[in-house]
Each structure stands twice: as structure tokens, then as C-alpha cells.
Amino acid sequence: MIEAHELTKIYRKRRAVDRLTFRIEPGRVTGFLGPNGAGKSTTIGLILGLDGPTSGRVLVDGKPYRALERPLRQVGTLLDATAVHGGRRARDHLRWLAQTNDIPRGRVDEVLRLTGLADAAHRRVGGFSLGMKQRLGIAAALLGDPGILILDEPVNGLDPDGVHWIRGLVRSLAAEGRTVLISSHLMSEMQLTADHLLILGRGRLLSDSSMTELVRPGGEVHVRTDRDTPLPALLSERGAHVATEGGGRLTIAGLEPGAIAAVAAAHGIPLVELTPHQPSLEDVFRRITDEDVLYRAGTHQENPR
Template sequence: MIEADRLTKTYGRRTAVDDLTFRVHPGRVTGFLGPNGAGKSTTIRLVLGLDRPTGGRVLVGGRPYRALERPLRQVGALLDATAVHGGRRARDHLRWLARTNGIPDGRVTEVLAATGLADVAHHRVGGFSLGMKQRLGIAAALLGDPGILVFDEPVNGLDPDGVRWIRDLLRSMAGEGRTVLISSHLISELQLTADHVLILGRGRLLADSSMADLTRFDGGDVLVRTADATPLPSLLTARGATVTAEPGHGLAVTGLAPGDIAAIAAAHGIPLLELTPRAPSLEDVFRKITDPERQYRTLPHREDAR
């Protein structure tokens, strides 16, 4: 487990992490989200002992990371896949890491095969694409067969097959009872991978929820589709619903249950071609939760403003 208790980090007058308390439990993939400047990277650095907290504490497996004698055997992390000496061969890079933590060379062969790098094990890293470097970083994180995995932007540089592979890998690791924490800006991908979500804003914890509960945050809407234009929008509005037009004689309806919509349509002889409840996406919920906490805002595009 990763445990943060009143974790705080300040830089001069700026508070990057503000009194965070959370638990990242084993057996599930936990997503870590937040706008730019929310404090995600600082929090991860505190978890991995790369920065010291100003207040509070964070433990991995019940101990501070800096107190771990052979940390690669307990925590595997990927923060920056490009931070590798370009003149070193892939196998040699992993062997060097393995020896610092008493990991046998046989494990290097295993992780190279598991990450699809066996055929390029003797190539120099400087000639690798970003996706290959990402795979090498993942191999390094898996090297000690750790019970805790921390990945920052794990799909960075990967092609579609690689994205599917890392998604399946993370979920299988959680299925084995490991603790998996991933930070990403690709919210749609995170929705397919994570079981639980932590959301930060300006260094504070805004949400700590299962994915299922979070995407029921505002109930979603109902997609209604008719064959042609009908008085249904005004009928639904009169019953207190909010109705937004969608292409193809579609209506996005909030404020009424599907059964109520069907009953109103039937009472007025309006045939329905579609009546589909839609849960909100993780991106929709994320924007609603974090909007007041965003530090960086862009002006709307000229056409959007108009």
C-alpha cells in the first residue's frame, strides 16, 4: 500500500502539495489525475523519496522509500523513459540496475522478453524510438518483480498495440494483488484502465473515488432519437427536463428517467427510435470537479467565442 498522511510540500511561498491524505490499495489500478500545476508530479516525487516533504509523511509498504534497502524489489517506477544514457545497450542498462539491488541477470532476460525488447537487447539506447525507450523504462520498473508500481504517463510514445499491451499489463499486475498507481493526462485511456481515481487541484485532494462512483457523479443524460421533428422537446421541457438537440433528430435529455420519457412520447403518439441512458465520461466529470481549481486557462478560439 501507498499511504500519505497530511502530506505537504512548499517551495518558498508556493504550496505544491497541500495536506494530502490518501491510500493507494493493492489489487486495483489507481489513476492519478489533475490539471497542469495540480501537484501530481511533486506528489509522486515525494512517494519515491526524490523530494522531502515539508510536512506529513508518505509510506510505501509501511516504510519511507528512502528506508528501503533494495527498493527495486519493492517499488517499480517510471517517471521519464528518456533519462537513459544513450551510449549504453539496453541489456547493459538493465544489468547495471539489477546489480545495484541484488537481482540476478536472468531476470533481465525475462523483462526484456516481457516488454518486447529481446530482439534489440544489444542495441544502444540512443537509437531507440520514444516508444522503445518507454518499453525499456517499463522493463526497469518490473525488474525487481515489485509489489508496488508507480508510472507517470505510461502510454507515452506507444503505438496502439503498445497502449493495449500496457493497459492489459497494468490490470494483470493489479489482478495479482499488486498496488498500481498511474498518472496520466490521457483521461479516456485512464477510464479504460483504472478501477479507482484520485484527483488533485492546486495541491489539494478533490476526489478519492471508485471509477464507477465517479462516473455517476452527475447522473449523465438520456439520448432520445425520433424519425423526424416532433413536439417532444417542448413536452419534455414542460415536465422539467433540460433538452439539448443532437444530430439526426436526437435529443440529450437530463432531469427525466428513460421510463418517463417513453411514457410522455407514447401518450402523444411519438415513436422513438432510440432511448439510451448515457453515463458521463471521466473527462466530463474531471472537468466539472477541477474547473474552479485550474491554474492555467486559455482564451477561447475566436469561433468558439463567437
């Protein structure tokens, strides 16, 4: 488990992390989200002892990370997959890491096979693509068979097959009872992968909730008929809010899909579409973080010719 209490980091006069309190628990994938500059990287650095907090504390299995005797056996991390000496061969890179934490050399070949790099183990890392370096970074994170995994943008550079693989991998590791923390900007992928979400904005914790609590049906139903009908008036009489979009399309709030279908059936109105609308994680994320976006781009306007 990873626990933070009133964790704060101030650089000069800027609060990069502002009194964060959270628990990252085993048995689930926790997504770590926030706009650029929200404090995610700083928080991960504080968890891993790469920097010290101004105040507060963060513990890994009840201890500061720097107090762990064999850190690779307890915490596997992927921060920057490109931070590898380009002249070193993949297998040698992992063997060097294994030796620092008394990890058996046989484990190196296991993680190379697991990450799909067995046939590239003899190649120098400088010739690897970004996706292959990402796989090597994941292999290094898995090397000590740790109970905790912290992965920053793990699908960066991976092809669709690799994205599917890492999604299944992290979920299976969480199902084994491990603690998994993933930081990412890919909302669609995070929605498919994470069970729980921590959302930061300007160093503050904006949301700490499960995916099902955060992304739930918004109460709207999309309906389409094949011709003009009295359905909007009939639904309005029952307290629904109906927005007519033309072409027989309606957006309805205040009635469940079953009730809408019952009204239509009772009056002989055929429905071409009846779809409950569920907001995406991207929709919810943008709503939660809208006031905390530091770097907001302008709208492109073409120059008149």
C-alpha cells in the same frame, strides 16, 4: 500500500503539496490526475524519497522509501523513460540495475521479452524511438517483480498496440494483488484503465473516489423521433425537463429511459434513438478542476484581413 498523512511541501512561499492524506491500496489501478502544476510530480517525488516533505509523512509498506533495503524489489517506477545513457545497450542497462538490488540476471531477459524488446536487447539506447525507451523504462520498473508500481505517463510515445498492451499489463498486475499508481493526462485512456482516482488541484486533494462513483450517468437521455410528435408535451406532463434541439432530437432529464419508451409506445410514437447519456472522465475532470487550473490558454481569434 502507499499511505500519506497531511503530506505538505512548501517551496519558498508556494505550497506545491498541501496537506494530502490518501491511501493507495493493492488490487486496483489508481489513477493520479490533475492539471499542470497541480503537484502530481512533487507528490511522486515525495513518495520515492527524491525530496523531503515540509511536514506530514508518506510511507511505502509502512516505511519511508529511503528505508527500503532492496527498493527495486518492492517498488517499480517509471518517471522519465529518456533518462538513460544513450551509449548503453538495453540489456546492459537492465543488468546494471539488477546487480544493484541482487536481482538474478535471468530476470533481465524475462522483462525484455515481456516488454517486446528481446530483439532489440543488443542495441544502444541512443538509437531507440521514444516508444522503445518507454518500453525499456517499463522493463526496468518490472525488473524486481515489485508489489508496487508507480508509472508516470506510461503510454507516452507508444503506438496503439503498445497502449493496448500496457492497459492489459497494469490491470493484470493489479489483479494479482499489486498496488498500481498511474499518473496521466490522457483522460480517455485513464477511463479505460483505472479503478480508483485521486485528483489534485493546486496541491490539494479534490477527489478520492472510485471510477464508478465519479463517472456515472448524469440523468440525461437523448431521444430522436422521425417526425414532429407530441412527445415533448407528454413527457413534460410527467415532470420531465425537455430540451428540443430540432430535427426530432430531444434531451430529457428527470425520467428513466424505460419510462420514456413506455410513454412513446402508449401513444404510438416511434423512436429512432433512445440513448442514456453518461459523462466522460474528461467532462467530470474539467468540472472538478475548473477553479484550480493554473495555466489557462486564451481563445485563438483570426486577424481580420
